[in-house]
Amino acid sequence: SQQGEEDPQALSIQEGENATMNCSYKTSINNLQWYRQNSGRGLVHLILIRSNEREKHSGRLRVTLDTSKKSSSLLITASRAADTASYFCATVAGGGADGLTFGKGTHLIIQP
Amino acid sequence: GAGVSQTPSNKVTEKGKYVELRCDPISGHTALYWYRQSLGQGPEFLIYFQGTGAADDSGLPNDRFFAVRPEGSVSTLKIQRTERGDSAVYLCASSSRGEQFFGPGTRLTVL
Numbered sequence: 001s002q003q004g005e006e007d008p009q010a011l012s013i014q015e016g017e018n019a020t021m022n023c024s025y026k027t028s029i030n031n032l033q034w035y036r037q038n039s040g041r042g043l044v045h046l047i048l049i050r051s052n053e054r055e056k057h058s059g060r061l062r063v064t065l066d067t068s069k070k071s072s073s074l075l076i077t078a079s080r081a082a083d084t085a086s087y088f089c090a091t092v093a094g095g096g097a098d099g100l101t102f103g104k105g106t107h108l109i110i111q112p
Numbered sequence: 113g114a115g116v117s118q119t120p121s122n123k124v125t126e127k128g129k130y131v132e133l134r135c136d137p138i139s140g141h142t143a144l145y146w147y148r149q150s151l152g153q154g155p156e157f158l159i160y161f162q163g164t165g166a167a168d169d170s171g172l173p174n175d176r177f178f179a180v181r182p183e184g185s186v187s188t189l190k191i192q193r194t195e196r197g198d199s200a201v202y203l204c205a206s207s208s209r210g211e212q213f214f215g216p217g218t219r220l221t222v223l
């Protein structure tokens with residue numbers, strides 16, 4: 001079963017704009033991770049945020065986590081054509097080494 | 113070093129046949145995971161190994177699915193009496209400290 005629900009399911013923006021994707025989940029988590037998937041490079045880990053963290057940055061990526069609302073957001077700033085991909089949030093319960101529970105993903109298209 | 117590798121990259125089989133999918137994790141990673149991804153969906157967890165033992169196999173859909181990791185490195189996912197509904201991309205990942213590194217997957221097609 002899939003715990004996360006990404007919103008929107010699809011997003012198309014112009015190159016240079018910012019892209020925001022949201023994720024909601026249902027149960028308590030140890031951490032939440034964001035992944036990118038495209039046909040050329042498979043599934044790539046982007047960023048991990050632990051349940052006791054509220055915000056994290058990595059390059060052009062900014063992730064927030066609100067455990068009271070069981071939600072997270074991924075912001076990609078100054079988007080590039082190469083950012084076109086599907087983005088998934090995935091949660092980990094328990095001690096943190098358990099399997100990931102993925103959402104259905106947001107398909108992001110960056111128009112040149 | 114090399115990333116996670118999976119073989120074969122593509123496998124076409126007939127309904128009722130037996131298949132084996134192989135995963136070579138990143139050297140030194142003690143945790144290994146198998147996932148299945150259907151078209152338009154996110155990956156779905158199947159099983160997780162810590163060393164040689166299956167720490168969590170709650171995601172295996174039924175007893176036709178089995179996985180082993182006899183020496184704590186390479187893992188094989190085995191599917192008996194394949195069904196058309198087993199068609200999907202099977203992904204393997206390995207981890208040492210939480211972040212999971214994924215292989216390119218094996219696309220299984222059951223005719």
